[in-house]
Amino acid sequence: MGLFTSTIEKMGRYGFLLVSMCLMIGLKPFLTNLVEEALLADVFFTYVLISGIYALDREPIAFRISCGLMAVVIILKVLHHTIGKIHYLHIVELILIILFIMQILSITLKHILIKQDVTTDIVMGGACTFILLGFIWAYAYYLLETIYPNSIKAASPLSNDPSDYIYFSFVTLTSTGYGDILAISPKARGLSILEAIIGQLYLAIMISRLVSLHISDSRHK
Numbered sequence: 001m002g003l004f005t006s007t008i009e010k011m012g013r014y015g016f017l018l019v020s021m022c023l024m025i026g027l028k029p030f031l032t033n034l035v036e037e038a039l040l041a042d043v044f045f046t047y048v049l050i051s052g053i054y055a056l057d058r059e060p061i062a063f064r065i066s067c068g069l070m071a072v073v074i075i076l077k078v079l080h081h082t083i084g085k086i087h088y089l090h091i092v093e094l095i096l097i098i099l100f101i102m103q104i105l106s107i108t109l110k111h112i113l114i115k116q117d118v119t120t121d122i123v124m125g126g127a128c129t130f131i132l133l134g135f136i137w138a139y140a141y142y143l144l145e146t147i148y149p150n151s152i153k154a155a156s157p158l159s160n161d162p163s164d165y166i167y168f169s170f171v172t173l174t175s176t177g178y179g180d181i182l183a184i185s186p187k188a189r190g191l192s193i194l195e196a197i198i199g200q201l202y203l204a205i206m207i208s209r210l211v212s213l214h215i216s217d218s219r220h221k
Helices: 002-026 037-055 060-083 087-114 120-147 163-173 186-220
Strands: 152-154 181-183
Touching (some): 002 163, 037 060, 120 163, 163 181, 181 186
């Protein structure tokens, strides 16, 4: 336990969050044949929730709000796996998840913007905010498809967990655009256009800020 705690402390609050999100994106697809896909997605996302809470340990009010949101989300996920998916509860769950991620994103972004020196933790925080943007839109697409079916179309049926929406979100955020999943409805197209614009603006603005801070810091040393 002590080794685990010390490892987390060395990683920093944003390092822990970054690793958890990368594991959800990169490792989960390789384990889908071993465990039920929806359950596996919830296990990985719970890890993301916990790491997100850890990233807020210096913001007492945001920490308490996020703990409350996380508790409700976990209860709803447990109900989903025990009594089955109830449509309106699933909608509430997705809304709470989006609010939770937005909370983490806003605090992380605030912390990055007020810092005047570039550290490893700040760089990881910058990476976290970019990935958090992708997760916000992923769950927004999932919510949209839940409320308005057939807003998003794919070559094969969309999965019953966030996986396909996460894939579509990051393909859109990075302007990759493979075309195997498409935004069909005007609402979905509007969301995808907005995500693509924000993704490009974020990279341009954040990278230029970090580079300028690094140059300024180097000159003062």
